């Protein structure tokens with residue numbers, strides 16, 4: 569854990585209607601790194617990410633994003649943080665080019681053309697968002713999250729449902745964001761995605777962190793002979809949490 573990490577989750581607990589969803593969860597995401605958050609359905613990934621995005625307030629614990637509590641953050645803070653939600657959250661009647669032009673106008677730096685090129689958005693740039701395929705919408709949502717070169721990006725399953733070419737494009741873009749210093753937080757159910765992208769993985773189960781480290785450290789620490797796969801480590805870790 570580092571004092572100056574742009575994303576700091578500290579002892580965060582949360583309940584929905586009396587049922588625990590997060591239980592003293594603590595992890596960080598560092599600048600210039602991709603942090604992949606893995607965990608079974610219902611483990612608490614979306615809940616904690618929504619809190620870090622300032623959309624939900626924890627019942628206990630503290631969250632800091634770029635040094636401020638995201639729940640109380642001023643509008644200027646939001647311009648420094650990119651968000652890609654699982655359901656896209658895109659307005660249906662707007663055309664991609666118009667949406668990206670509007671978003672770019674909110675930032676000092678206009679990197680629209682690079683994102684359109686990198687994600688192949690040109691081929692559907694003038695089609696209403698509601699008429700786009702799932703994968704096209706996904707690519708547009710990623711461009712919307714990364715426009716303006718945010719310092720922190722929260723990407724919820726960014727490559728889910730994409731064809732193999734688009735997945736590679738998305739991974740390249742995420743690496744480029746990391747290489748320019750962005751703290752990128754990716755939630756995923758894909759071991760391949762985590763192995764290819766993550767500088768660090770945080771495995772959560774039943775609202776708790778059950779492993780946190782590099783892919784190789786998590787692999788080595790959670791297989792009997794120390795050379796298992798991330799997948800086998802994940803199953804060992806999440807099985808333990810389920811029966812705990």
Ligand SMILES: Nc1ncnc2c1ncn2[C@@H]1O[C@H](COP(=O)(O)OP(=O)(O)OP(=O)(O)O)[C@@H](O)[C@H]1O
Nearest residue numbers: 584585588589607608609610611612613614615616
């Ligand atoms: N708005 C809500 N009201 C009540 N319970 C909720 C609400 N949102 C989430 N939960 C519950 O909190 C727990 C954590 O849910 P969360 O969506 O954070 O999990 P997740 O790890 O993101 O799952 P998935 O992989 O399916 O997206 C689950 O038991 C879920 O049913």
